[in-house]
Amino acid sequence: MSEAETIMAVQRMQEYIDVNILRKITLKELAVVAGYSPWHAAKLFKEVTGKAPFDYIRALRLTKAALILRDSNEKIIDVAMDFVFDSHEGFTRAFSKEFGMPPRKYSQCTPPIKLFMPQKVFDTYRAFHKGGKKMSDNFNTKSVFVQVIQRPSRKVLLRRGKKATGYFEYCEEVGCDVWSVLTSVKEAIYEPIGMWLPKHLIKEGTSQYVQGVEVPIDYTNDIPNGYELIELPPCKLMIFQGESYNDDDFMDAIYEVWNHIEKFDPTVYGYQWAPETAPRFQLAPMGYRGYIEARPIKSIN
Template sequence: MHAWEAIQKSVDYIEDNLTEEIPIDKLAEIANLSPFYFQRLFSRLVKKPVCEYIKLRRLARAVSDLKVKNSRILDAALDYGFSSHASFTRAFKETYGITPDEYRTTDVHLNQFVKPELILNYVMVDENVPLVTEGIVLEVTRRELTAPRTFIGIAKEIPISELLGGTDTSISFATKLWNEFHEVKPKIPHLLADGNEFGALYMGQAREGYCTYIAGAEAEHGSAEDGFAVFELPSAEYLVCGFEAESFEELTNSAVYKAQTFMTHWMEKHKLTTTDFAGEMYYPVKGDCAYMEHWILPVLIK
């Protein structure tokens, strides 16, 4: 068994037992490692100490319970191993920057520390060969765009730290921007009835520590509208990572992070880098399948 497989077993056990006591000795036994070596290896592969990781995953689950299940704050605290309302509130605010009360009464989305799939760092597939891992399917292809495509939407600066999806815990500015776009989308002329929604990340004139993000939808080529941002996807050969998940929520949360993890590894192995642009192409949800694509311009590392 590879080291990452042993640690993945412990990660899977943690996810299945977040409402129970999780002793380090038990996790080390599952990984067939000594407690000392297990904790060192876990921190190296997961990028967090074991106890910190367990806390972040419990808070992630509690976030869902507070909104979806409408749980009482004290119930969520006790369910996920916190000794009191106060200790849960303190950990919640340290992690997300707002209290549980503020979260429940404010229309915000919180970035979570995602459960990792370590296989994505170690398994390689060729172009046009799907990779199936827990809950998602990924495939890397090349796409020749012979005619530019125009997108109209709303553009704002977002912190670059938010690009660390899956490892950064904070309020999601990108999700807030998408919510704003969907409110005004029916009022934007020139949008194509069957066009894709599209998110683009680029530097533009953003301040240090920030990048520009546009949330928009496809419009008639060359069109523009006062008060809205326009982004043109130029004709070029793109590297596209398409991935699907069981729901749109899963797609835009953990699946995005997993796809980013895989593509970073994939490009390193193929001696490729990219420009300061990245695109997110969204497709309509069909049945039990949600699908999107990451579009990047590949640059060969010389």
């Protein structure tokens, strides 16, 4: 069996789990989807994802349940039943084991927790094999939408790396599960971001590239171990958004926007780059909306 065949078999099982997460799923069903025996399908799934199928399913159900408890007034027993737990007690035990606190306490104070956000293995495989790809000098330039926004005073909950100057280095140093914690922050005012910090915000022995989520200036909820809360002053940002793209072409889409920024002259619009006033940041690349990146600017006096 080739690596690509293995990846595709596990991807099919992941997709089946996503669609059927609210009902009982059997190993036999996953085996049929994968096209292998139950034993072999389970073996492949654990080898690729790091979790046995039913551990994966349980973690995914608990994460989806946690988000409902965070964002609604649903009764715990109703959430438990929706996600195929047999009893309130069983759900409470599983939730407490996964997140370190019972669901009732979580629903009351909603501190940041480590959600289970599985990466689709085919996306990981594709990123690994395309991550080092360089864009050709002969690509066709596409449209890039540009706008200026004002960010208010705010705080950012972040996790630093060691030496990373970009996403892939950061994942090697810190891991790829930071997003799962950031996504759980109920008070977030914007979605999680990858940031390149200005020099004055980089602590000695830590990375330029970090991941974080912006929260209100009066944020007082728990700070997870390994994370830090810092304050950011008001700033102006120039937002660059590329065209939508096929997921297979995400690296090309990023390079497309970077190339546009490199040639862009903000003085035409009365601004200049101001890299020390605020972090430069990127949103998670999503094909339907195009790659989005923000650069700090200030008005020309």
